[in-house]
Amino acid sequence: MNIKIILASLCFILMSLSSVQAATFTLLTEELPPYAMKVGGKPAGATVEIVSKLFERTGLDYNLRIVPWKRAYVTTLEEKNTCIFPVQRSQEREVKFHWVSPIVITQTGFYTRNDFDKNLSTLNDVEGLKIGSYKGSAAAEYLNSQGYKTSLITRDAPNIQKLKAGRIDVWAADTLTAVHMMKERGIKDVKESLVYFTTLRALACNLSTSSDTIDKLTVELKKMYTDGSVETIMKKYQ
Amino acid sequence: MDTRKIFVLPVFTLFLFCISFSPNSLAGMAEAEQWLQSEFKDSTLTKDEQRKEMAWFIDAAKPFKGMTIRVVSERIDTHWYEANTLTKAFSDITGIKVVHEITGEDDVVKKISTQMELEHNIYDAYINDSDLIGTHYRSGKVVAISDFIKEEGKEVTLPTLDLDDFIGLSFTTGPDGKLYQLPDQQFANLYWYRHDWFSRADLQAKFKQIYGYELNVPQNWSAYEDIAEFFTVHVKELDGNKVYGHMDYGKKDPSLGWRFSDAWLSMAGAGDKGIPNGLPVDEWGIRVDGCVPVGASVSRGGALNGPAAVYSIRKFVEWLGQYAPPNSTAMNFSQAGALPGQGNIAQQIFWYTAFTAALTDPKLSVTNSDGTPKWRMAPSPRGPYWEKGMKLGYQDAGSWTFLTSTPIERRKAAWLYAQFLVSKTVSLQKMLVGLTPIRNSDINSKKMTEVAHKYGGLIEFYRSSARVAWTPTGTNVPDYPSLADLWWKNIALAANKELTPQKAMDKMAGEMDERLQNVADKGQERCVPKLNEARDPEYWLSQPGAPKAKLANEKPKGRTLSYEDSLKAWD
Numbered sequence: 001m002n003i004k005i006i007l008a009s010l011c012f013i014l015m016s017l018s019s020v021q022a023a024t025f026t027l028l029t030e031e032l033p034p035y036a037m038k039v040g041g042k043p044a045g046a047t048v049e050i051v052s053k054l055f056e057r058t059g060l061d062y063n064l065r066i067v068p069w070k071r072a073y074v075t076t077l078e079e080k081n082t083c084i085f086p087v088q089r090s091q092e093r094e095v096k097f098h099w100v101s102p103i104v105i106t107q108t109g110f111y112t113r114n115d116f117d118k119n120l121s122t123l124n125d126v127e128g129l130k131i132g133s134y135k136g137s138a139a140a141e142y143l144n145s146q147g148y149k150t151s152l153i154t155r156d157a158p159n160i161q162k163l164k165a166g167r168i169d170v171w172a173a174d175t176l177t178a179v180h181m182m183k184e185r186g187i188k189d190v191k192e193s194l195v196y197f198t199t200l201r202a203l204a205c206n207l208s209t210s211s212d213t214i215d216k217l218t219v220e221l222k223k224m225y226t227d228g229s230v231e232t233i234m235k236k237y238q
Numbered sequence: 239m240d241t242r243k244i245f246v247l248p249v250f251t252l253f254l255f256c257i258s259f260s261p262n263s264l265a266g267m268a269e270a271e272q273w274l275q276s277e278f279k280d281s282t283l284t285k286d287e288q289r290k291e292m293a294w295f296i297d298a299a300k301p302f303k304g305m306t307i308r309v310v311s312e313r314i315d316t317h318w319y320e321a322n323t324l325t326k327a328f329s330d331i332t333g334i335k336v337v338h339e340i341t342g343e344d345d346v347v348k349k350i351s352t353q354m355e356l357e358h359n360i361y362d363a364y365i366n367d368s369d370l371i372g373t374h375y376r377s378g379k380v381v382a383i384s385d386f387i388k389e390e391g392k393e394v395t396l397p398t399l400d401l402d403d404f405i406g407l408s409f410t411t412g413p414d415g416k417l418y419q420l421p422d423q424q425f426a427n428l429y430w431y432r433h434d435w436f437s438r439a440d441l442q443a444k445f446k447q448i449y450g451y452e453l454n455v456p457q458n459w460s461a462y463e464d465i466a467e468f469f470t471v472h473v474k475e476l477d478g479n480k481v482y483g484h485m486d487y488g489k490k491d492p493s494l495g496w497r498f499s500d501a502w503l504s505m506a507g508a509g510d511k512g513i514p515n516g517l518p519v520d521e522w523g524i525r526v527d528g529c530v531p532v533g534a535s536v537s538r539g540g541a542l543n544g545p546a547a548v549y550s551i552r553k554f555v556e557w558l559g560q561y562a563p564p565n566s567t568a569m570n571f572s573q574a575g576a577l578p579g580q581g582n583i584a585q586q587i588f589w590y591t592a593f594t595a596a597l598t599d600p601k602l603s604v605t606n607s608d609g610t611p612k613w614r615m616a617p618s619p620r621g622p623y624w625e626k627g628m629k630l631g632y633q634d635a636g637s638w639t640f641l642t643s644t645p646i647e648r649r650k651a652a653w654l655y656a657q658f659l660v661s662k663t664v665s666l667q668k669m670l671v672g673l674t675p676i677r678n679s680d681i682n683s684k685k686m687t688e689v690a691h692k693y694g695g696l697i698e699f700y701r702s703s704a705r706v707a708w709t710p711t712g713t714n715v716p717d718y719p720s721l722a723d724l725w726w727k728n729i730a731l732a733a734n735k736e737l738t739p740q741k742a743m744d745k746m747a748g749e750m751d752e753r754l755q756n757v758a759d760k761g762q763e764r765c766v767p768k769l770n771e772a773r774d775p776e777y778w779l780s781q782p783g784a785p786k787a788k789l790a791n792e793k794p795k796g797r798t799l800s801y802e803d804s805l806k807a808w809d
Contacts, residue, residue, distance in 0.1 A: 091344055091492045091570075102352055105360060121329065122338075124322040146340070197339055198308070198360060200348055225356045 024061040026082045027051055027203075028072035034180045034237040035086065035104070036066055046176070046237040047086045047104050050230055051203060054100075058220045060213070069136060080208040086201030088138055098209050100217045101202035104234070108139045109195040111171040111178055113163060120170075120194040123148070132159040132168035139172040142197055157181055163190060176237060266296040269330040277327060280666045282679045283398075288663045291398055292331060295658060298394050299332035302651040306335040309652060311365035311636060312343040314592050316423040316672025320659055324668070328658045336655050343367060344492055350639065351719045354379045357643045363652035365422050368409040368635040369499075369711035370718045374419065375412035378763030381640040381649070384417040394650045396657045403662075403677045405700075406635040408514050409710045413529040413765065419637035422660055423674035426708045427501060427632045428699060429455065429462075430578060430589035432604070433614040433801065441473065448472060454798035456619040457807065459506070459553060461796030462587055466561040469584040484561035485574060485583045486554065488733035493571030495726030497588055499711060501632035505587075506550035507623025508541050510784045515629055515712030519784035522721075523547055523747070524714040524754075529765035531716050531754055535747035536785045537772040543740070543747035544785035546623035549792055551732050551739035553621075557587075558733065567733060578613070579604055587618060592634070594673045594696050611694040616804045617704040622792050631708040636674075675700055695801070704808035716767055717757045724749050 029036040029047065036045040043064050055062045067075075076084040077096060086103045087093065110120055110131075120126060123146065131148060133140035134156040143150050151168055153159065159171045160181060171178070175195060182190060205214065224230050270292035274285065281288055311317040321338035329335050339361075341349075346366055353360045354377055374380035387395040401407065401417075410419035435441060436453055445453035449464045456462040469483030488494065501521060503509065508523060509516030519525045523542030524534045534540035541547055558567055563582070566574060575593060577583055581603035600609045618631050638656040640649050658664060666680045670689070673696060675681050681700045690697035699705060715721060728746035731737040737745065754767040779787045799807060 089345075089348060091342065094344075094492055095490060101348070105352075105358075121335065122322045122325055123340075194337070196337065197341075198310070198349070200345075200352060222355060225358060 023081055024063060025055065025205075026075075026079070027055070027062050027064040028067055028075060028082065028084045029064070029086070030069040030072060031066050032177065034176060038066060046234055047201075049233045049236075050103055050224070051085050053229060053233070054103075054203075054217060054221055054224060057224070058216050060217075076204060076206055078206075080206050083203050083205040083209070085203040087204040088141075088199050089202050089204075093204070096207070097204035098207060098211070098214045099202045099204055100214060100221055102200035103203050103221070104201045104230075106138075106199050106201055107175045107195050108142065108172060108197045108199065109175045109178065110193045111163065111173060111190050112169065112193045113166075114189045114191050116169070116191075116193070122194075123196055125194075126170055129169040130167075131170045131172050132162050133172045134159065137172075137174075138199055139174065139197075143172060157185075160185065160187055160190065180237070266331040266333065267293065270296065273327045273331065274663070277323070278663050278667050280670060280685050281663055282666055282677075282683050283662045287398075291396070291661055291663045294396060294398075295328075295332055295654065295661075298396075299334050299651070299654055302647065302654070303333035304335075305648070305651050306337065307362040307648060307652050307655060308337045308339065309363045309365065309655065310339040310341060310346055310349060310361050311422075312346055312367075313340050314423070314425075314636075314672065314674070315595055316668060316674045317365065317636070319668060319671045320422075324659055324664065325655075327664075328655055332654065332658075334651050334654065347719050347722075350641070353641055353643055359641075359644050359648070362644050362648040363656060364639045364641075365636045366419070366639040367710065368406070368419050368421070368637045369715070370639075371410055371412065371418060372711070372713040372715040373718045374639065375414070375416075375713060376716055376762040376765050379642050380418050381642055382412075382416040382418055383420055383638075383640070386640070386653070390646060391650060391653055394654055396661060398662060399657055399660075400662070400679075403679050404660075405676060405678055405681070405705070406633070406637070409633070409635045409712075410637050413713050419635075419639045420656060420660065421635045421637045421676045422656070423634075423636045423668075423672060424676055425590060425592040425634050425674045426699065426705075427588050427590050427618070428615040428695075428708075429585070429587055429618040430613060430615050431455065431585040432583070432612060433694075434612040435469075435476065435584055444468075444472065449796060451796055452798050455616045455801055455804040456585075457797040457799055457804070458619050458794065459587075459621045460793050461798050462585070462619045463553070463557065463793075464796045465585055466557055470561040473584075479582060481582050481584055482561060482563050483584050484557050485577050485586045486558050486562050486566060486588065487569040487571060487574035488558050488567040488730070489570045489573075490726065490730035490734065491570040492723065492726050494730055494733070495722060495724075496571065498729050499722055499725045500634075501630070501708075502554065502588070503541075503547050503550050504629045505618055505624070505631060506546050506553070506621030507625060507628060508544060508546035508550060508784060508786070509628065511625060511627035513627070513629060513706055514709035515714060516784065517714075520712055520714040521629060522711065522715055522750075523785075524750070525770075525784075526714045527768075527770075529713065531714060531765075531767040532770040534750035534754065535744075535772070536775040536778055538751060538770040539778050539785070540747065540750075541785035542750055543743040544779070545788035546621070546784070546786050548740050548743050549623070549788075550621060551729065551743060554729075555732055555735070555739060589615065590634070591615060591696055591699075592674065594693055598692060598694070610692060613694055614801055615695045615699060616801055617699065617702075617707075617808060622789055622794060623786055629707055629709050630704075633705075633708040633710055635710050698805055702805045702808055704805060707808070716754070716762065716765065720757055721750065721753050724753065 035047040072084045076082045131150045135152045140150045162168045163171045325336040350364045406421040442453045466483035504521035509521045510519045519541050523540045525539040534542040536544045579602045669680045732739045732742035758767040
C-alpha cells in the first residue's frame with residue numbers, strides 16, 4: 001500500500017478520534033432571572049439548572065455561558081455543537097435548528113395596579129389600553145402578532161415603575177419573571193389580572209447536531225419530567 | 239307596540255318568577271336571558287328551548303362554579319369569537335371562567351403531543367384538528383367521548399347535544415367505532431374562481447376558440463391546466479392589470495406541508511376508494527392491513543411514490559412555475575393566502591373556505607359594492623387517477639379533544655364549555671360569525687338560506703352531496719405529529735427543483751416507512767405499524783386499486799360545467 005495513503009488514513013483516524021473527544025457542547029442563554037442569571041459569577045437559575053442536569057444525565061460534556069440573546073442566536077445558527085435555550089418554537093425557526101422540547105413551560109400574563117378596576121378576562125379586554133413590555137419579549141411578540149399595539153422599552157424592570165406611575169395601563173410579562181421582579185423590589189400594589197398565554201420553550205441546537213444526540217436528550221428530558229426532577233427545580237423559583 | 243313583545247315579556251317574567259322558587263335556583267338565568275336577547279338571537283331552537291338549554295348549563299355547572307379552565311385552539315375567526323365573546327357568555331351564565339388561548343395549529347399539535355408524552359396537564363381541553371384521529375385512537379391517552387358521556391361524564395352531558403345532527407362525526411371516530419373528538423368548527427378546501435371573469439362573453443369566446451370547450455368550472459385537472467394557461471399566457475392583462483391563471487406557494491416552510499397532507503394526492507386520485515378515507519390505501523399513500531399500517535412506499539404496498547402521487551407533484555411544480563405569479567415559489571401559506579383578494583388571480587385549485595369572511599370585505603376589488611363576492615367556490619377538479627367513491631378534497635374539523643392526564647373535575651368543566659360552544663343555542667350564531675359549520679340543522683336553516691348569496695357558494699357546497707367527499711386525514715396515519723414534517727421537507731425539494739418529483743417522492747416514501755417503523759419501535763396501545771416486506775413494485779402496481787399503475791394518458795380532454803351543474807354532478 002502506498003505510504004501516503006497509510007499516513008493519510010492514520011491522520012484521518014486520529015482526527016476522527018480527537019473530534020469525538022472534543023464534542024463538548026456550548027450551551028448559550030441570556031440573563032433572564034429567575035430562568036438564568038449569574039450568582040457569584042456563575043450561571044444559575046431555573047432553566048440553567050434543568051439544561052445542566054439534562055446534559056449531565058445524558059453524559060454529554062458542556063460549557064454554559066450567559067451572553068446577549070442576539071449573539072447566542074447567531075452563534076447557535078453558525079457553530080456546531082452549540083445550543084441555545086429557552087427558545088419558543090415557531091414555524092419560522094423550525095427549519096433552522098434541531099429541537100429538544102420542552103425545557104420549560106412558561107406563561108404570560110397581564111399585570112395591573114391594585115386599583116385598576118376593569119375586569120380583564122379575554123385578550124379583547126386590553127384593546128385601547130396602553131400595554132407595556134420589552135423589546136424582543138415573547139409577551140410583546142405574541143400581542144403584536146395578534147394586532148395589539150405595545151409600548152416597548154429595552155429592559156423589563158422599568159415597566160413596573162411605568163405601571164405604578166400610570167404611564168402604562170397594563171404590563172405584559174412572563175409570570176415567573178414578574179413575580180421574581182416584584183419580590184426583589186418589594187412591590188405589593190401590582191396584581192396579576194389575566195394569564196393569557198402558555199408557551200413551550202425548547203433547547204435549539206445547531207443543525208449539524210446528530211439526530212442520535214437529539215434523541216438521547218429528548219428521552220432523558222422526558223424522564224426528568226416523569227421522575228419529578230423538572231418540577232423540583234421549578235418549585236425552587238416559584 | 240310589537241304584539242310578540244306583549245306575549246314574550248309576561249312569559250319571561252313568569253319564567254324568572256318560577257325559577258326563583260325552584261329548588262335548583264338558577265342564579266345565571268338573568269345573565270343567560272341577556273345573552274339570548276343580545277347575542278344568540280339566531281338559533282334553530284325556539285327562545286323557550288334555548289332557555290331550557292341554558293337552565294341545564296347553569297345547573298350542571300354548579301359544582302365547578304369559580305373554577306378557571308384553560309383551553310387552546312388555532313387562530314381562525316371562529317376561535318377568536320369563542321375566545322373573546324363566548325367565554326364571557328359561558329362565564330356569566332355558569333360561573334366557570336375560561337381562558338381560551340389562540341395560537342398556530344402547529345403549536346396546538348406540539349402542546350397536545352407534549353401533554354400526551356409527559357402526562358402533565360397543560361390544558362384542560364384542546365380544539366385539535368381531527369387529522370390526529372389515528373394518533374389519538376392508538377395512543378390510549380385520549381378520552382373516548384362516547385364512553386365518557388355514558389360513564390363519568392353522564393351528569394355533565396347536555397341532553398340536547400344531539401350528536402346525530404353533527405356533520406363530521408365520521409372524521410372523529412376510531413376504527414373501534416368510538417367517538418374520540420367532537421367537532422367544534424369545520425372548513426373545506428375548494429376550487430375558487432372569478433365568476434365575473436368567467437362570465438365575460440369575450441373571454442368565453444376566446445377560450446372556446448383556443449381549447450374547443452366552454453370556459454366554466456373545471457371538472458378535471460386538464461381543464462384546470464388549460465384555464466391556468468389561458469389567463470396567464472393568452473389573456474395576460476384585464477382592465478390594465480396583469481392576471482394569472484393559478485396561485486399556489488412553494489417556500490420551504492411547515493405550511494407547505496398542509497397543502498399536501500390535507501388532500502393533494504387524493505385530488506389526483508392516488509389512494510383507494512372509501513369515505514371518509516381510502517382503504518386499504520389512504521391519501522397519504524399509507525396501506526393498512528385491518529387497522530395496522532404496513533407501509534407507504536410502493537414496494538410495501540403503499541402509494542406515496544406511485545405514479546399518481548408523482549404525477550400530482552409534477553403538476554404542482556409545473557403550474558407553480560408556469561402559471562402562478564413569479565414570486566409565489568418563495569411564499570408561504572399566509573403570504574399566498576392574501577393574493578386572491580388583490581384581484582389578479584383567475585382561479586385557485588386549492589383554496590381554504592376559512593378565508594371566506596376575509597374575502598368578502600367590501601374594500602377588496604374582488605367584492606361588489608353591495609358586499610357580495612365577484613368570486614365563487616365550487617367542488618375541486620379531479621385528477622386523472624381519481625374514481626367515483628374516493629375522497630376528493632380536505633375538510634378541517636377542529637375538534638374538542640380531552641386527555642386522560644387532565645384531572646376529572648377539570649375535564650368535566652371543560653366538557654361543559656365545549657358543549658356550550660357547539661350547543662344549538664350558540665352554533666348558528668357562531669356559524670354566521672365564522673362560517674365554519676358543524677350542524678346539519680344550521681346548514682339547512684332558514685337563516686342560512688337568507689344569507690347564502692353573501693358567501694360565494696359556501697352554503698350551497700355544504701348543502702350538496704359533494705360535501706361527503708371532502709374529509710380530513712384519517713385513521714391510517716398512526717402518529718400525525720411524528721410523520722407530518724416529511725411532507726414539507728420533501729415537497730420543498732421538488733418545488734425548488736433540487737430533486738425531480740419522482741426522486742423527492744421516492745425519498746419521502748422511504749423516510750415514511752422508516753418513521754412508521756420508529757412509531758412501532760416506540761410502541762402504541764393498539765394497531766401498531768408492522769411493515770410489509772419490500773418486494774418488486776410491479777407486484778403491487780399490477781394488483782387492483784392503489785398503488786395504481788401509470789396511465790398511458792394523464793391528460794384527457796378538459797371538461798367544464800356551469801357552477802350549478804358542478805354541484806349537481808355529485809348527486
